[in-house]
Amino acid sequence: MKYMINWNERPQGSAIEYENVQKRILEIFQHWEIPSEAKVHAFVVRVGEWGGSLLLEADDPLVVHKACSTFPAFQFDVRQVVDIQDAVRVEMEAIKWRDELPS
Template identity: 40%
Template sequence: MKYVVAWRERPTGSAAEYEAAQKRIREVLALWKMPASLTIHQFVARVGESGYAALETVEPADLQYLIAAFAPFSITVVPMMEVLDVAAGEPRGIEWRNGLPCTQP
């Protein structure tokens, strides 16, 4: 399954706390080992504050590992599909919906 992972730095109380959080996340990132199940297709960052990764995995639990490892960030994971796969699945849903009895006069 493909996912888009978005992250944003969590707000901190003071400049010193922010600097300490940045230092800690660099330490964590330097030692982190990416699970073999994760394939990162794109890894980009907005200048100064947040970023996105397009990745793929057959092990959703590895996404939870990723979130736990990088807890200093607020992380959102969104499942994604290829557009042609979405388009192929839509007619089935539309057909089912169109087969429902009409409740409007």
């Protein structure tokens, strides 16, 4: 299964609290490794923002849950996704089946 994981930093308190959270996030990230049971297709940060996107493939949804749980300073939006060619194929099958129904 493929997952599109988007994240933004949670709103913080004062400017100094925000700076401290930034340091902690980077400290944790320096030690974090992509899970061995996952394949990363894209891992990007949005320019000028404190957020990004990760396209990750994993058979076990708990791999995704654990990755998100590692960074509590972020708000995550996780969506299961499929490749466009697969989506179009099954959509065409559904349309064909629907068109064959008696009126």
